[in-house]
Amino acid sequence: MNPIDPKIHQALDGEIPRAALSAELRRDADLLERAAALLAAAPQEGSVAARVMAALERPLPPRRSRVVRWLLTPHAVVLRMRPVWSVALAAGVLLLAILPAPSGAPALGDEEGVAQFVARFPGARSVAVVGSFNDWRPGSIALEDPDHDGVWRGAVVLPAGAHEYMFVVDGERWVADPLAGRYVEDDFGRENSLLIVRPVAE
Amino acid sequence: MDVGGTLSDAEVVARVLGGDREAFGLVIRRYEPGLLRYATRILGSSDAAADAVAEGLVRAYRHLASCRDPGRLRTWLYRIVANRCKSQLARRPTADVSLDDVPPIVDPGDTEAALERAEQLALVERALMTLPPDKREAFVLKHVEGMSYEEMSAATGERIPTLKMRVHRAREALLRALKEYL
16 A cells, blocks of 8 residues: 555644645645545435334333343453452452352342442442443442441342443442453443353252 | 534433433434444445444443443444444455445436536545445544544544554545546
8 A cells, every 4th residue: 555645644634734735745635535525425314313212112121031132142242351360369359159048038030140249449438330230220239338348248139141240439430340350341442340140040 | 503402412411311211312313414424434335324323322322321421422422333333344244345336326306516426426435445444434433524533532442543543544545546536
């Protein structure tokens, strides 16, 4: 590929005035800008607004169906593993253990498990867990720190399978679990923590 | 064009999250034209672009609570639609598409100038589709959607030097192709 004069790039990026180009270079820059203008002004066919609004009015399928569909659908995801020490620390300190149902607690379905979240946020006023299991709605799963030592805990029954999640600190700061060990880049460019819940019947 | 009066993106997002589903219509009206234009250039098909944009907007609504900076809603939406486009391209048997067989949009009532414009547009579209998808995307975001490199970085997740290099390469290839066609 033949490189073009760097001045054309500089002029198109606004780094030098167009007047700094020779007549020949200006013709090339004009050609590119004319092409872009044609593309920008091209007529659009139709609108998807009605289609989108109709889709929004349809209720979401049950969470379990969505989880199953998510598991069965191929996803282009980047899985990044933390260094071994981090995984070991995560295993020692943290969550995602499958607990037997405590006496008196509601019985778990065969395809459900209990995920235990533990996170250290000294000085935080509130910590919540949001994720694919609660439509990323802050506040719906609040962690607790009854002894005010900065360690926040909570447990929640989840369908078996993979779940992406993050912590929301003080209602506004979204933080990936530093000890999750597994992370997935989602469609929105964030690196979410990933947990795997195994069914209690397994 | 003033879409949605004086409401900022952050205010519209707050309304939607507060339960006003219809307010999402403002988001659609505000950004649909650019998203469709972008997706059409990336996918080379207006039908495929409509699918990608519709899917992207539905996903955006469902995950709106996770939009951490509603003031940057525009680049957030482009990122979602860009990922829908990439998924579509990944599912295609061949990575690239051609507009060679697509005639220019011509109306019988068009003037001669309009006909010439449609012909030129078809040539530019053909030249654009000769670029690899990543360079095509960079050129479209920069020169058709008018984004800054910072906004492009937010919309694609790529580093600014990488995007600059792609834009430069796209300009070089496009200029060469345009000189050949025009």
